[in-house]
Amino acid sequence: MTDARRSLGIAAAATLATLVVLAAAAPLIAAAMGHDITEADLLQRYEPPSLAHPLGTDELGRDVLLRLLYGGRISLTVGIVAAIMAASIGTVVGLLAGYFGGRLDTMLMRVTDGVIALPLLPLLIVLAAVDLGELGLPPAIAESERVSLYRIILITALVGWTTVARLVRGTTLSLKSRDFVRAAAALGAGHVRIMAVHILPNAASPIIVATTLAVGQIILFESVLSFLGLGIQPPLPSWGNMLTNAQEVIWEAPLLAFYPGVLILITVSACNLLGDAIQEWLDPRAVVRR
């Protein structure tokens, strides 16, 4: 790995760590500043940056910095949780397909190819528009604001597992006939044990790389869905839905449209850079990204 790439990777990791810490500390920062994110003050709309409001206030007089931090909590949570869920689904599918082979492999890989072939954003829009009440969820749950968070995590994980599934299947295929796996089987290890103890650890590096890259992709999907009004529902702030409001007041306050997008850009770039750096560090020859 060249020095420039290494330092880029380290910078990306540091950026992500800073963002996560800041987002996690949002309530503390809010307390220290003496504001509340829901606190609206219609007499102080579109305030320029000041000591009380470092990035000014929005169209309802809410503190922009705090909303960005709380939005970051949501966007990062969605990205990280959904990426881990997607990686778990993909790992299970890939392990089963690669290890058992045969019909199960054919079937699982057909499904994987089918999902890869789908136009993802239109599909996500349909999934996000489904009325949970019609699925039999009680209205109290179906309409609570947290549900929009769980739903977006679930649907992005549902479409995001295919890359990991392919990678894990490939690794499993090449590992299952290796001597150490056959030795374990000869010593009486069961299928589950072989997959979990002998194969999975060797498939870890592609999984880690793909998951890091997926965090960025999922944050992009979350932001566009929230922007379109189908993801995270206000008053819960996310970087995507902050841009929905900002678009409407683009003439009065163009900067409101600037900040959330820059944060998305920085976060996603950092995930992509970090993913690439980890990949080069763990395995300079393998290529995970399609």
Added chain:
Amino acid sequence: MIRYLAERIVQGLVVVAIMSFVIYGLIGLMPGDPVDLMISANPQLTTEDAERLRRIHGLDRPIWERYAAWATSALQGDFGYSRTFARPVLEVLGPRLANTAALMLGAFAVALMIGLPAGIYAASRPGSIADTLVNLASFVSISVPTFWLALMMIILFAVTLGWLPASGLPTGPAGFWEHVRHLILPVATLAIVEAGAYVRYMRAAMIEALRHDYVRTARAKGASRTRTILGHALRNALVPVVTVMALSFGGLFSGALVTETMFAYPGMGKLIFDSIMGNDYNLALVALLFATILTLVGNLIADLAYVALDPRIGLGTGPGTERAR
């Protein structure tokens, strides 16, 4: 070859059939049904009227029965009427498809013109300042949210500078150049978000190609660096690049959906979004299926291109078994 093609087409049809059922089911799960919409449009409808309407339209029957009815008429070429346009679905779809094709082809061409030369240049000087800059730019391109980039383009070029129109296509009769002027911002937005991936593919493939012995041989025989890169390595580097490009078709379509929505550009993507938001079920269903078919065709082209360009690779047993991912 023909057998392989037939197999793939049958597989694709199966995917389309499954998708049509899934989408049909999902659309049934969206808020409200056509009768609810009629009631909200005409408050004088009584509960009994609603019941009767549901019976007439078959909404009281189980979902698979309704799907079977839809599929039967769809196979006969009848896709129903669009609720919001009050015209047959296919009639609505046609012109939108042409607009989307113009947007996507334009963006694809621009992205190629930026992406391939930048990728080749960066690959020919790995580790240089130019390479690092190209690398960073491509990271920004693959990481920028499309809708936000569109927003920034509108703020900069339409609101602040006032150079270009912020939206869609010209209203009323307009000349060719007026059309082009309206297309500049949407095409540029989509091209910018696509180009980064092409740069990365091209750079990686070119670096890989330049490692080969035949490149060293060509250099040793006195061919210039430019000639080795363009005349010898490029042909081989293009094989994986063409494949991933065809595979990125689905992503291009997703990008077009966002771009069209942001610029109020009357294409397929905006149609899908509007029809879902406006409870225009027939239209949403067919438009989504169309998008699926287009993506499947893109994937098939990717596989065929891979085989056609690299004679060492035979046709696989299944889709994508030997794909360069």
